[in-house]
Amino acid sequence: MSKVVAIDGPAGAGKSTVAKLLAARCGFTYVNTGSLYRAIAWAAAKSGVDVKELKEEFLSALDLDYVDGVLLVNGVDPGSELRTVSCAAGASFVATLPFVRKFLLPVQRNAAEKGWIVMEGRDIGSVIFPDAAYKFFVTASVEERARRRMAQNVNESLSFEEIKAAIAARDHQDSHRAEAPLCQAADAVLVDTSALSIEQVVEQLHDYIVQNPREC
Numbered sequence: 508m509s510k511v512v513a514i515d516g517p518a519g520a521g522k523s524t525v526a527k528l529l530a531a532r533c534g535f536t537y538v539n540t541g542s543l544y545r546a547i548a549w550a551a552a553k554s555g556v557d558v559k560e561l562k563e564e565f566l567s568a569l570d571l572d573y574v575d576g577v578l579l580v581n582g583v584d585p586g587s588e589l590r591t592v593s594c595a596a597g598a599s600f601v602a603t604l605p606f607v608r609k610f611l612l613p614v615q616r617n618a619a620e621k622g623w624i625v626m627e628g629r630d631i632g633s634v635i636f637p638d639a640a641y642k643f644f645v646t647a648s649v650e651e652r653a654r655r656r657m658a659q660n661v662n663e664s665l666s667f668e669e670i671k672a673a674i675a676a677r678d679h680q681d682s683h684r685a686e687a688p689l690c691q692a693a694d695a696v697l698v699d700t701s702a703l704s705i706e707q708v709v710e711q712l713h714d715y716i717v718q719n720p721r722e723c
C-alpha cells in the first residue's frame with residue numbers, strides 16, 4: 508500500500524483547494540498532477556513546438572521533478588505560466604497521448620518516495636497508485652460547478668448556460684478518451700461536494716482518514 512491520498516474528479520469540483528487544505532491539515536505534501544501535463548505543453552511552447560506535432564523524442568530532453576511539492580521543468584519553476592488558458596488547452600491535448608502518459612507515470616510514482624502525499628488528478632486511484640492508502644472521487648453537479656465558475660468571475664463574457672455546456676463537454680472528453688479516462692476507481696469513496704462548503708469537504712476527508720488508519 509502506498510502512502511498516498513488519491514483525489515480524482517472532474518474539472519471544477521474543488522479538488523485543488525480541498526487537496527491543498529487536506530495536505531496542510533494532515534502534514535502531507537500536496538502534489539498536483541495536472542501541472543505535469545501543463546508543463547509539457549509549456550515546454551513545447553517555449554521550444555516553438557506545436558503540441559499537435561509533439562514527438563516522443565521531445566520528452567527525452569525534458570526533466571520533470573517535484574522538489575518539496577514544487578514542479579521543476581529542467582530545473583526551472585514555471586510558476587503561474589502553467590495556469591494560462593493556452594497551457595490548459597495544450598495540456599488537455601497532450602493528456603490524450605499514450606507516450607506522454609507513459610512518460611509521466613514514473614514522475615508521479617517518484618513523488619511518493621519521500622513520505623505521505625495528497626495527489627490530485629484524474630487517474631491517480633485508478634492508474635498511478637491503484638494501491639493508494641486512501642482514494643477519494645470528488646465531484647459536484649454540472650450546475651454547481653458552473654455556478655462556482657461564474658462566481659470566480661473568470662469567464663465574464665460567457666453566460667451560465669455556455670459555461671455549463673463547456674464543463675459538460677470537458678467532462679465528456681476527459682471520461683471518453685482511450686487512455687486512462689477520468690473514472691471513479693471501484694474502491695474510491697465518492698464525495699459529492701454540490702451542497703457542501705470547502706471546509707465541510709476537508710473535514711469529511713480528514714475524518715475518514717483519521718477513522719480508517721492504514722498500515723503502510
Ligand code: DC
Pocket residue numbers: 518540541542544545595598599600602627628629630631
Ligand atoms: O487539473 P488540470 O486542469 O490542471 O489538468 C490539466 C489537464 O491535464 C486536463 O485537461 C486533464 C489532464 N490531466 C490528466 O489527464 N490526468 C491527470 N492526472 C491530471 C490532469
